Amino acid sequence: xxxGFSPEEQEFREQCRDWLQTHIPAEKRPLNADEALDFDKAxxxxxxxxxxxxxxxxxxxxxxxxxxxxxxxxxxxxxxxxAPWIGANFVGINHGGPTLIVNASDxxxxxxxxxxLKGEAxxxxxxxxxxxxxxxxxxxxxxxxxGDEIVINGSKIWTSxxxxxxxxxxxxxxxxxxxxxxxxxxxxxxxxxxxxxxxPIRKMSGQVEFxxxxxxxVRIPLDNVVGGLGNxxxxxxxxxxxxxxxxxxxxxxxxxQEVDDLIATARAEGLITxxxxxxxxxxxxxxxxxxxxxxxxxxxxxxxxGQPGPEASIIRLFTAELGQRIERMGIRLMxxxxxxxxxxxxxxxxxxxxxxxxxxxxxxxQIQRDIIGERMLGLPRSR
Amino acid sequence: MDLTPNDEQEALRTATVDWLADxxxxxxxxxxxxxxxxxxxDMGWFGxxxxxxxxxxxxxxxxxxxxxRFLAPVSAIxxxxxxxxxxxxxxxxxxxxxRILDSGDTETAxxxxxxxxxxxxxxxxxxxxxLDLSTAQTILDAAPEPALLGExxxxxxxxxxxxxxxxxxxxxxxxxxxxxxxxxxxxxxxIGSFQAIKHMCADMAVRSQVCRSQLYYAACALDGEDxxxxxxIGAAKRLADQAALENGRANIQIxxxxxxxxxxxxxxxxKRAHLLQFVAPTATAELx
Ligand SMILES: Cc1cc2nc3c(=O)[nH]c(=O)nc-3n(C[C@H](O)[C@H](O)[C@H](O)COP(=O)(O)OP(=O)(O)OC[C@H]3O[C@@H](n4cnc5c(N)ncnc54)[C@H](O)[C@@H]3O)c2cc1C
Numbered sequence: 001x002x003x004g005f006s007p008e009e010q011e012f013r014e015q016c017r018d019w020l021q022t023h024i025p026a027e028k029r030p031l032n033a034d035e036a037l038d039f040d041k042a043x044x045x046x047x048x049x050x051x052x053x054x055x056x057x058x059x060x061x062x063x064x065x066x067x068x069x070x071x072x073x074x075x076x077x078x079x080x081x082x083a084p085w086i087g088a089n090f091v092g093i094n095h096g097g098p099t100l101i102v103n104a105s106d107x108x109x110x111x112x113x114x115x116x117l118k119g120e121a122x123x124x125x126x127x128x129x130x131x132x133x134x135x136x137x138x139x140x141x142x143x144x145x146x147g148d149e150i151v152i153n154g155s156k157i158w159t160s161x162x163x164x165x166x167x168x169x170x171x172x173x174x175x176x177x178x179x180x181x182x183x184x185x186x187x188x189x190x191x192x193x194x195x196x197x198x199x200p201i202r203k204m205s206g207q208v209e210f211x212x213x214x215x216x217x218v219r220i221p222l223d224n225v226v227g228g229l230g231n232x233x234x235x236x237x238x239x240x241x242x243x244x245x246x247x248x249x250x251x252x253x254x255x256x257q258e259v260d261d262l263i264a265t266a267r268a269e270g271l272i273t274x275x276x277x278x279x280x281x282x283x284x285x286x287x288x289x290x291x292x293x294x295x296x297x298x299x300x301x302x303x304x305x306g307q308p309g310p311e312a313s314i315i316r317l318f319t320a321e322l323g324q325r326i327e328r329m330g331i332r333l334m335x336x337x338x339x340x341x342x343x344x345x346x347x348x349x350x351x352x353x354x355x356x357x358x359x360x361x362x363x364x365x366q367i368q369r370d371i372i373g374e375r376m377l378g379l380p381r382s383r
Numbered sequence: 384m385d386l387t388p389n390d391e392q393e394a395l396r397t398a399t400v401d402w403l404a405d406x407x408x409x410x411x412x413x414x415x416x417x418x419x420x421x422x423x424x425d426m427g428w429f430g431x432x433x434x435x436x437x438x439x440x441x442x443x444x445x446x447x448x449x450x451x452r453f454l455a456p457v458s459a460i461x462x463x464x465x466x467x468x469x470x471x472x473x474x475x476x477x478x479x480x481x482r483i484l485d486s487g488d489t490e491t492a493x494x495x496x497x498x499x500x501x502x503x504x505x506x507x508x509x510x511x512x513x514l515d516l517s518t519a520q521t522i523l524d525a526a527p528e529p530a531l532l533g534e535x536x537x538x539x540x541x542x543x544x545x546x547x548x549x550x551x552x553x554x555x556x557x558x559x560x561x562x563x564x565x566x567x568x569x570x571x572x573x574i575g576s577f578q579a580i581k582h583m584c585a586d587m588a589v590r591s592q593v594c595r596s597q598l599y600y601a602a603c604a605l606d607g608e609d610x611x612x613x614x615x616i617g618a619a620k621r622l623a624d625q626a627a628l629e630n631g632r633a634n635i636q637i638x639x640x641x642x643x644x645x646x647x648x649x650x651x652x653x654k655r656a657h658l659l660q661f662v663a664p665t666a667t668a669e670l671x
Binding site for chain 2: 128131133134135138158201203204206331336338339340342343349353356357359360361364365366382383
């Protein structure tokens with residue numbers, strides 16, 4: 001075990017740092033999806049042109065195919081430089097694209113992957129439905145096969161960036177009467193297809209980023225099925241094998257910066273003399289440091305065994321709740337200025353309100369605890 | 384000793400809830416009609432403990448907890464305290480340093496200044512939204528000079544009613560979450576059947592009971608001129624703030640995605656709790 005990086009890795013770190021320093025957009029990323037779209041596309045284009053798009057994608061699909069340690073270094077430097085979140089490109093780069101790489105036909109890959117890397121096509125993820133949240137297998141949106149087309153009816157909800165997206169990774173029930181994980185298909189849905197209505201939903205932070213999507217006899221080519229008809233659950237899950245736990249590292253650096261910022265604020269405003277505040281800040285600083293240690297450990301495991309262990313669920317849960325503790329400290333230091341928050345403000349209050357999603361979206365804190373208890377600790381299953 | 388409401392108090396409470404349910408539903412918390420103030424005044428809530436009505440603080444706290452549950456205007460608190468301890472008439476906004484909460488339709492506000500209740504005058508200016516979507520505020524250039532009220536009970540009264548509001552707020556969040564947990568199904572059963580959720584609901588109920596009990600005790604201490612009344616009201620406010628914040632957050636978690644939205648009501652109690660936490664907060668030293 002050691003925590004050092006090789007001279008070549010150090011040199012790579014310098015490269016990342018240099019490029020980021022000179023290229024990060026001067027202006028702040030806008031809050032709402034429609035206002036952020038141009039920003040996100042332009043930034044993705046820049047990343048692409050400099051060879052920083054899809055660092056974990058294989059080279060033959062236009063990615064950079066970096067080693068896992070290099071990915072970590074890039075993500076650390078990315079966060080350290082306070083580079084903007086990739087926003088509307090998130091699903092395409094981290095989810096849709098990887099799923100296509102693992103499961104799609106050559107034609108599908110050739111058409112979609114370059115567009116995703118260049119920021120030319122925005123993707124969204126249509127998994128959750130009003131009746132299928134934590135229980136994703138409860139999906140009811142239907143796809144009826146008619147000749148060489150699928151006719152889609154139903155609705156999805158909480159689809160981030162749906163109102164600005166070009167394509168959607170859509171999981172729907174293509175087998176009439178099928179139950180749970182069976183009879184689902186993962187399809188590429190053109191968001192501009194007739195019959196799609198998108199209703200953006202405002203969050204309690206004022207931000208408009210996710211939406212409800214309605215499908216009324218939407219027709220898409222049967223060719224848009226990825227990974228085989230009726231195989232949707234396996235396809236949706238296969239993306240997870242692409243996730244090497246590296247994503248946490250960016251969160252870790254960001255959280256560590258946030259804690260350092262809060263400590264600086266507490267010092268500047270004399271609040272650090274309050275023992276309870278000092279104590280809580282010290283605790284946060286230690287916890288953030290442990291996230292890096294956990295992540296390095298997890299990544300080393302992946303290097304050795306080729307796939308992430310169930311520990312990833314622990315890092316996820318801990319990071320999500322730690323983030324919320326940091327956000328709570330942020331508003332605590334504000335005092336009564338907290339009350340001056342208004343929709344549209346992009347500040348610590350906004351982070352706090354938006355941060356509630358960390359323990360809800362993509363596997364709630366409760367579901368994560370079930371996974372740790374059952375898959376990792378071997379406790380009896382409750383469902 | 385009897386720390387349960389009597390028949391008359393229960394009747395008043397029922398009448399209060401009925402009116403609030405009809406006239407002040409939560410889904411209108413941010414767009415209340417101007418006539419609401421007159422309606423509240425007609426219900427007599429601003430003068431319960433004045434000489435004219437002569438009810439005790441226990442009854443008043445009981446009813447203000449109901450007002451708090453419906454996220455009633457916070458100026459009901461300052462107005463009731465002003466009516467009891469000064470000869471101010473009509474609506475009195477709530478002063479919080481340079482912030483005047485619920486500042487419309489009056490130019491007088493009441494708040495605490497170094498622990499003492501005082502009245503301030505201010506120039507009516509356009510009110511702006513605050514974090515709490517049911518409360519608009521005016522921010523003055525500087526904290527105004529107060530005219531302090533003579534009686535020290537005024538500050539206790541103010542903190543007691545604020546605590547009552549926070550108790551109601553905590554209960555609103557708890558009730559909303561529990562109802563949702565009974566109705567929302569995932570994996571073929573109500574989410575409330577999962578222990579993780581059931582226990583969160585139970586914890587919300589525990590916090591609600593803890594602060595409501597201390598509220599009753601504190602109100603009786605004020606009525607009975609108990610020598611420890613400062614402590615009891617301070618404890619009530621601290622516990623109610625904590626319950627309102629923690630229940631407020633748990634309520635959003637239990638609602639899942641829909642709890643994150645502006646259109647659902649789950650965020651309203653949490654935002655109100657954050658406002659109440661700054662009104663007459665209890666400092667640690669006051670309890671030790
Ligand atoms: C900001 C944000 C962005 C999102 N973006 C997307 C997106 O782009 N695409 C997409 O498809 N989805 C997206 N989602 C949806 C997200 O994945 C769901 O919100 C999540 O899966 C939870 O589902 P739900 O909201 O229906 O809550 P529910 O599943 O109804 O859960 C409600 C509560 O019950 C609990 N619960 C449920 N089942 C159990 C159980 N078995 N045991 C214990 N507790 C349980 C949950 O933990 C939660 O506290 C997003 C959500 C948010 C908040």
